[in-house]
Amino acid sequence: MEQITLSIVMPCLNEAETLATCIEKAQRFCAEQQIAAEVIIADNGSTDGSVAIAKKLGARVVHVTEKGYGSALRGGIDAAKGTFIIMADADDSYDFYNLNPFIEKLEEGYELVMGNRFKGGIEKGAMPFLHRYLGNPVLSFVGRLFFKSSIGDFHCGLRGFTKALYNKLNLHTTGMEFASEMIVKANLQGVKIVEVSVVLSPDGRSGKPHLNTWRDGWRHLRFLLLYCPMWLFLIPGLILMIPGLLATAALVTGPVTLGSITFDVHTLIFASSFILIGFQFVVFYGLTKVYTIENELLPKTNTYNRLFKYINLEKGLLLGFLLSLAGLVLGVLAYNYWKELGFGDIESGNPMRLVIVSVTTMLLGVQIILFSLFFSILGLKKK
Incomplete structure (x- = not known):
């Protein structure tokens, strides 16, 4: 034939x-x-x-x-x-x-x-x-x-x-x-x-x-x-996170005035929101990357194989715990400042700033813990 x-x-x-x-x-x-x-x-x-x-x-x-x-x-x-x-x-x-x-x-x-x-x-x-x-x-x-x-x-x-x-x-x-x-x-x-x-x-x-x-x-x-989660999730996430982190760092100690405009705690709230939303995008990038590779939709690379050597459940849980603990400490400090004010106006001064940073840090810690757990579940097939 x-x-x-x-x-x-x-x-x-x-x-x-x-x-x-x-x-x-x-x-x-x-x-x-x-x-x-x-x-x-x-x-x-x-x-x-x-x-x-x-x-x-x-x-x-x-x-x-x-x-x-x-x-x-x-x-x-x-x-x-x-x-x-x-x-x-x-x-x-x-x-x-x-x-x-x-x-x-x-x-x-x-x-x-x-x-x-x-x-x-x-x-x-x-x-x-x-x-x-x-x-x-x-x-x-x-x-x-x-x-x-x-x-x-x-x-x-x-x-x-x-x-x-x-x-x-x-x-x-x-x-x-x-x-x-x-x-x-x-x-x-x-x-x-x-x-x-x-x-x-x-x-x-x-x-x-x-x-x-x-x-x-x-x-x-x-x-x-x-098929390219970097452009769908990672880049938009970084575009939100980086300005959010910079703005938070600038505003955490007090208001910032540029010309006739003063940025204060309300801007700090938006900056913290950018950090949390951006981090969610970055998390979805990681989860999507693991899912597509482990289900053979994308080929494995040496970079991906090295990823599991440096990012694992234990490290993620530890980092998440430390961030949550740091957020809790900041919350206690905010409470003490508020107490010094006689439990009065909290919207101005240090208490409100510490509350925003405390909540943001604790939320990031919890998200990292949950992300680490899910990340490890998706990677079970590799292991």
Whole structure:
């Protein structure tokens, strides 16, 4: 039996108008290039005769019951027998007769070959204005920023990769964000990625596109944020905590006047709130990082492995206890000051400042204790 080198996978949901054209182009390309290949139609519940068209043309049909673009592709790729996989939509927006750039790069040793529509050309009417000038550029920029990637077109539907890479990436998403998940995980694992220019033509279907601008755009952005908790939690947390700490340190001994404006205990309350809110963000960064790594959503790194040597339950409990104790001591001092005032006005002078700092310190101590316990629970799998 001949070994299959290439599997061309097309997700399909009612693509009867364009499916035959896509299959025939793919088959003609493989025949002319003398590539042992198969064309797989990952059908996601078509009711317009797409399945019959695919079977008539000799394509292999894989029925995928779980709905979604990502689900259909995963079903088709799981069933693929080729060493190399090329995936693209079945709406005739990509040219299946011009796949040589992908084959060449895969044979050179690249594990993921991305198409870039902005380099190759976007024909008139092929991409909506919002997608071309806002959605794709912004989301691709976010992806490059968060994951230090060089990919210019994160959402190009035409891409090639090895079956071995697909098996290693362990992809999970079911919707359009599947396109981002593949790049993000490949980039995090240090995979050899390259881009080639591709041309995007107008969708050959007369019906409404499957892509929903706002819903699918949000799903892409949400995925990028959740896979990079540093930008979602750590950086916002530090932006709140650092100014909060500086302001608290400046105001704890007395009011501060800048020009005609005086900052006093009310500002101190807000500063303390910034510290607590910022710390919550930082805590969620740590918890999210442990959860995603221990559940194999993100790869483990040497930094992560060293983390458990320096941060453990015992150290966290000790630090939390000491902060809580310090807060309690400050509370006692505040009580003594208040007593000296005859239990009168507490809103001015040292008592109120000490009360704010006391409560903030005790809350931080308790949060560190609870965080340490939960952190250790999430890390049990590693241990």
